[in-house]
Amino acid sequence: xxxxxxxxxxxxxxxxxxxxxxxxxxxxxxxxxxxxxxxxxxxxxxxxxxxxxxxxxxxxxxxxxxxxxxxxxxxxxxxxxxxxxxxxxxxxxxxxxxxxxxxxxxxxxxxxxxxxxxxxxxxxxxxxxxxxxxxxxxxxxxxxxxxxxxxxxxxxxxxxxxxxxxxxxxxxxxxxxxxxxxxxx
Amino acid sequence: xxxxxxxxxxxxxxxxxxxxxxxxxxxxxxxxxxxxxxxxxxxxxxxxxxxxxxxxxxxxxxxxxxxxxxxxxxxxxxxxxxxxxxxxxxxxxxxxxxxxxxxxxxxxxxxxxxxxxxxxxxxxxxxxxxxxxxxxxxxxxxxxxxxxxxxxxxxxxxxxxxxxxxxxxxxxxxxxxxxxxxxxx
DNA sequence: CCATAGTGGAACAGAGGTGTTCCACTATGG
DNA sequence: CCATAGTGGAACACCTCTGTTCCACTATGG
Numbered sequence: 001x002x003x004x005x006x007x008x009x010x011x012x013x014x015x016x017x018x019x020x021x022x023x024x025x026x027x028x029x030x031x032x033x034x035x036x037x038x039x040x041x042x043x044x045x046x047x048x049x050x051x052x053x054x055x056x057x058x059x060x061x062x063x064x065x066x067x068x069x070x071x072x073x074x075x076x077x078x079x080x081x082x083x084x085x086x087x088x089x090x091x092x093x094x095x096x097x098x099x100x101x102x103x104x105x106x107x108x109x110x111x112x113x114x115x116x117x118x119x120x121x122x123x124x125x126x127x128x129x130x131x132x133x134x135x136x137x138x139x140x141x142x143x144x145x146x147x148x149x150x151x152x153x154x155x156x157x158x159x160x161x162x163x164x165x166x167x168x169x170x171x172x173x174x175x176x177x178x179x180x181x182x183x184x185x
Numbered sequence: 186x187x188x189x190x191x192x193x194x195x196x197x198x199x200x201x202x203x204x205x206x207x208x209x210x211x212x213x214x215x216x217x218x219x220x221x222x223x224x225x226x227x228x229x230x231x232x233x234x235x236x237x238x239x240x241x242x243x244x245x246x247x248x249x250x251x252x253x254x255x256x257x258x259x260x261x262x263x264x265x266x267x268x269x270x271x272x273x274x275x276x277x278x279x280x281x282x283x284x285x286x287x288x289x290x291x292x293x294x295x296x297x298x299x300x301x302x303x304x305x306x307x308x309x310x311x312x313x314x315x316x317x318x319x320x321x322x323x324x325x326x327x328x329x330x331x332x333x334x335x336x337x338x339x340x341x342x343x344x345x346x347x348x349x350x351x352x353x354x355x356x357x358x359x360x361x362x363x364x365x366x367x368x369x370x
Numbered sequence: 371c372c373a374t375a376g377t378g379g380a381a382c383a384g385a386g387g388t389g390t391t392c393c394a395c396t397a398t399g400g
Numbered sequence: 401c402c403a404t405a406g407t408g409g410a411a412c413a414c415c416t417c418t419g420t421t422c423c424a425c426t427a428t429g430g
Contacts, residue, residue, distance in 0.1 A: 007376065027212060027291075030417055041378040046419065106212075106289070138366075144349050145341075145359050152341035156333040164329050174330050181323075182367035192398095192406065215387055226408040231389065 024101035071120040081131035153179045209286035256305040266316035
């Protein structure tokens, strides 16, 4: 796994990134579309991922990893709860294509690793509980609901930039403001 | 168009409803899937909609109509702004499959009638402006952003019932509460 | 220089969806 | 009763995507 050549690692990464980008725009894209988006022959794609299901599996793992590292970077355990949640949103907002890809292609989130809570889920759970303790989060808002609302708001922000040609920073600003108010005590 | 037999009108409606239901769950469903979900032969489906693009077109129109009637029922011009928005959310929430279908199948929203603002869009625009006038809506929240957030919250609520087995009334209650707070002044 | 890793393209068979035609069946109003 | 509207299913050719095989090409380190 990790004893791959530099070249192979780079190609592998290029294919995964291209898959995210292509599928985020066109859910029904063919493997040929993905390959050419990655600047790679379809044959080469099959050398790295034998069939579509394997690509999907790797893609799922790839997305999870990106989310995990983004969550870690937000250091949710530190500072006031509202600010921590804001940092998390900013990190997730940066993921961009990854996010829209998740919404556009629900099949990828069908694996067993998406059913059970990830470390990210746990970190957010703890954060919300902390917010309940120090009265900074609406007691009616359960951790699961906060999570749903956060992703929905991020989706809204990206959609806002796409459809209404709003600059990213402005969309993010609106997103953070609305989310903060929505779940405030 | 309107001089259809009762039988044909019923079958046509059954196919459209089945298409919404099927495609909301499985974006890549085949025409055969849709036909059998409607309790109809694939041949019959082709009698009503020559090819897939015609079905998509009719589906787009169907969805728009459902949204329009829901908007009308919310009588946005009457009563306090927050309550009016709440009524709108409740009406949209009732659409259920229609909503999730829209998010699951962006292709349907690609037609020209989705680019330019619909009567529903206009009604919501006026409502938000009224909310700005009487200080009941956050002045930073533009009509377009309010719209994005509303749909995102509705999506979150439906997702919340699907994934977390939360009763619909509870999800709707959370949705209304969070939306109200998010865009309040 | 050359052995090897990495790649692209052509070609193939298989699977599944699509659109069409044709025929047999059922129900319903005149 | 029977003519007609409405339907379902089988069969068909067509298309696209898929997964695979095979061969020729390029680059790079020893």
